[in-house]
Structures are given as structure tokens and as C-alpha cells.
Amino acid sequence: MRRPRQSLQMLGSLLAALAIAALAIAVVTAHFGPTSTAKLEAREERLEK
């Protein structure tokens, strides 16, 4: 297999890093759920009042 041009390799490896970062953000934020903790706490406080 012939290696792609160096500029393409650079672009590809940087895009891979960006994809890894985006995947990590997606997985962790999905774990948190759609509502932030601050909003949940504020809602709990309102309900308590």
C-alpha cells in the first residue's frame, strides 16, 4: 500500500485526534444526561420552596 502525501497524513492524524476528543465529549455528556446538575439542583430547590 502506497503511503499518502505527508500533508494528508498530517491532516488525517489531526482529524483523528479531533474525532477522539469529540467522541470523549459525546460519551461523557451522554452519561450526564440532557439536564445539567446545576439545573437539577435549582429545580430541586424550587420544589422544596
Added chain:
Amino acid sequence: MEDLIEELTRGNVTEVKVVLATVVLALAIYQLLLAAVAYGWLRLPFLEAGTASWTHRASGDAIVVLTILVATACLSYYGFEEGGAHALFGTILLGVLALKVFVVRVGGRLSRLLPLLGVSVLALFGLTWWTSAGDFLGVG
């Protein structure tokens, strides 16, 4: 500083810290792959050693910036005293990371230490993440 961090994260300091720390850990694992290609330990048909080394540097710069942001948020918002194992691993991590950056800049014979320092930094990233973000996400 505490107010600034709370304002920037809109009250979600821990969540933002967990997301950024997870990004750093994921990129640190990618760094290991890039370093293996750069040193010729792993040969990929689509990536040359020189390019892998260049990306390793670029990605490493991003990791350093993110690590400083997370550490600043952690220390100024939560402090050091009650950090336990997380604070200990985090402090050692910052020291070893600073040493690695120094060795990269100085070069020469010290460069032989880079693989050891790199693996140590990855292990410390893992331990620091495990004792904080891992706990928070229920996997630590």
C-alpha cells in the same frame, strides 16, 4: 478565581472538569499510539514516523493546555487539602509533565528518557482521572 470558574462553567464545575479530563485521557492514549509509530515500534502503512512525531507534538501541546486548565479549576475551586490520592497523583503528574516538556526542549542525551517519561505521564493521567472523573462517572 472561584467565582470566575463557576461563571465560566455556569455552575457545572465538576461536569466540565470531568469532560475535559476525559478528553485529555483519550488524547493521551492516542499519544501512545503516535509515539509507537514515531519510534518505529509500530509500523502503519498510512502513517510515517516523522508525521506521527509531528502530530504527537501538536496533540501534546493541546493536552498540556487542557491539563493546565483542569488543574487550575481543580486547585482554585476544590483546593488541595481534601484531594487525597487524586491530589497526590495530580501533583506528581504536573511534575513529570513539566519534566517531559523540559527534556523535549533540551534534547540531547536526555531524550533517551522520553519513552519512560511518556509512559509515566500516561499512567499518571490514568490514575488522576480514575481517582476523580472515574469516581464521578461511576467507573473508578
